[in-house]
Amino acid sequence: MTKIDSKIPAGPLAEKWTHYKEHQNLVNPANKRKIDIIVIGTGLAGGAAAASLGELGFNVKVFCIQDSPRRAHSIAAQGGINAAKNYPNDGDTVYRLFYDTIKGGDYRAREANVYRLAEVSNNIIDQCVAQGVPFAREYSGYLANRSFGGALVSRTFYARGQTGQQLLLGAYGALSKEIKRGSVKLYTRREMLDLVVTGEGKARGVIVRNLFTGEIERYGAHAVLLATGGYGNVYFLSTNAMTSNGSAAWRAYKRGAWFANPCYVQIHPTCIPVHGSYQSKLTLMSESLRNDGRIWVPKNKEDIEKVRSGALKPKDIPEENRDYYLERRYPAFGNLVPRDVASRAAKERCDAGYGVGNTGLAVYLDFKDAIDRLGKEVIKARYGNLFDMYERIVDDNPYETPMMIYPAIHYSMGGLWVDYELQSNIPGLFVGGEANFSDHGANRLGASALMQGLSDGYFVLPYTMQNYLADQITVGAIPTNTPEFDAAEKAVKDRIQKLMSVNGTETVDALHKRLGLIMWDHVGMARNKEGLEKAIKDIQALRKEFWEKVRVPGSPDGINIELEKALRLADFLELGELMARDALHREESAGGHFREEFQTPEGEALRNDKDYMYVGAWEYTGDDKEPKLNKEELKYENIEVKTRNYKTA
């Protein structure tokens, strides 16, 4: 087994990051200009990193798929961002945020990284306020907080239901400032299709497709940062944006970067349920709603029949006939248990036949008590835009009747393996934001992805990348007319040619929907050995079918949306298999990874710390070969490893 060096600095936990910064290498201001950095992605992680690296004086090239950096998927985040400010004086500390994150992740994240995340969380809020992010405020003029799942304190900062939008626009402003200054050059409507690794094993550039002209372009740099987001769209239906994809990470994997914990995906408990086969995506109803909404299903089967047929209205079901199952099962955290726990509990009720809605795959999220207690205006001020969105989609008024919700794929904790410096095992390839595997273990707490993206982008990568780049100042500009670039470009062109020439009968989406169903049924909320083995076979068969039957009309020279989708699906068809393999090998339940064979008599996840307290980092060995598993052992020196308990405080 390869010994993995995650480069965790020595010293006490709370001093590691300071110690690192005190001893790291720096690049002097005049030399920064000689260094080129490629940043793929303009979400919170990529946008913040590109802006900050530009401010420092590096030459940055930044790429995104959309027509503007402001449209990255981060824009859609609703509920909020965590920080250990303790403004409400309710007992929060850096250690507590660290503790909650490790526990929330079911003891499968790296201590040192998570501590650093908690430590810089406060700087993020300061930075965003300085950028003019209009966070919610109290009448005193000071910042307001609310609670998210898995915490007993209120540490979540928010800007109505549009926190991601406001944070991203802050980063976009900072990026725009650097574009104007000339330190950052922006390339929109570009999709990275390969990573270029040189003979000495360093990441030195990328191959991208210009989505307008179809041209295949080459860019070289001293280091490459991937901040390309998560791969939830492998399931077809998810809360992710339509172009969210796994391709950049997957292409890096096929060039040698390890893919860690691919089976850890998050299923968010409160999404608008599926309603038709033409549906293109699922819409999240923010976790913040669980501050005031109560989740329930009817207690009696007779009522179920009646509400499903519409003969009985949920609001006419008396209190004693309702099952507030989260409050019942988890009295200490109630409706604010972590997402994996809430999702499984919803599935448990629906599988037992207590689900509502015409499919029986929905539960109620009810605001009646909150409206009675606080008044409609207060609820409207807190969640108005979410309620409006719900009504627009479902055509039902949530002020009057409970929302119907069901779990949906939302986030990927897994991703490219990185060390403490957020560097992959390929020197010069850094990975930030949702694209890396780092901080959330087997389950992410709400409002912690925005925190991690901005922590990586503003406060970690500008330091750690510099440490790597310090000895690159004499290298000179990276040429792109080398055999490695030629080969990578040729591989991309061949792949496109191969796709175009299949000329089959199936649309990309039809095939993608089938992959989605395999993934949801067998690599979804509950998994077992038999199902996972079946999934692997089914995905392999579907992949074969894809390459025989997919239809991509038109030409690759110019805008070709079917081609874009086909390229992403081709990668999902490989990544999906790795996810199933990872889930199959991990014979325990942890966080979002729930193996039916491993549960307590009460149906809670049963970890196996003796055999599985490690990060599973998969290494590509060839297209028809089994990938190799590398293990990074996790050590908990500052936290007592326990069974997660949300029943008592």
Add this chain to the structure above:
Amino acid sequence: MDLKLKIWRQAGPTAKGQFVDYDVHNISSDASFLEMIDILNDELVEKGEDPVAFDHDCREGICGMCSMFINGHPHGPEKATTTCQLHMRKFKDGETITVEPWRAKPFPVIKDLIVDRSAFDEIIQAGGYTSATTGGVPDANAIPINKENAELAMDAAACIGCGACVAACKNASAMLFVSAKVSQFALLPQGKVEAKDRVKEMVAKMDELGFGNCTNTYACEAECPKEISITNIARLNRQFIGAKLG
């Protein structure tokens, strides 16, 4: 539902475009407008034809990517709604629906319903930010901001940069977009430091890029999916005059 669609098809930036008629059948009234176009595109692909190119991403009304001019309105007839959040239940069975791209000189058509909105990025680059660099800023609670101003700043900051205001305006004016950004910062102490330069540079850039003048017809406000108020334009004008006077 069965619908007749008249969709603008244009092969490229310099190609001549035209309306093409399509029929779609059996559309669920719960489908979104974009899902209806997805169904049409699936049929086109199955026939080996080029699908209709259109912009979209989040499909949640927040990224500002979707941009269809439907039956004479940017984002269609429903108030305060982006194209992606528009649902077919708002249309009648058998209806003819006309779909065009944004039409404005600074937003040239690239293909079918896709336009180039990079002019908006250029306007922001001209000054739509505070120049705070990473690190070295005070504690977030060091400067209290009265709630009313914070809320007004948030109202303005809700702009999604979709360009519906420009598409709605007969002069292709970008005043609502620019005023929303200028207002957000004018209302916050952090933004006041650079307020004068910001407004001058953003307005100059807007003029340079060929956006038209505002002649107070308020079409922008009426069509804005995020209901950005034209009071922001009044604030922009005050800021601009103030900046010019010194």
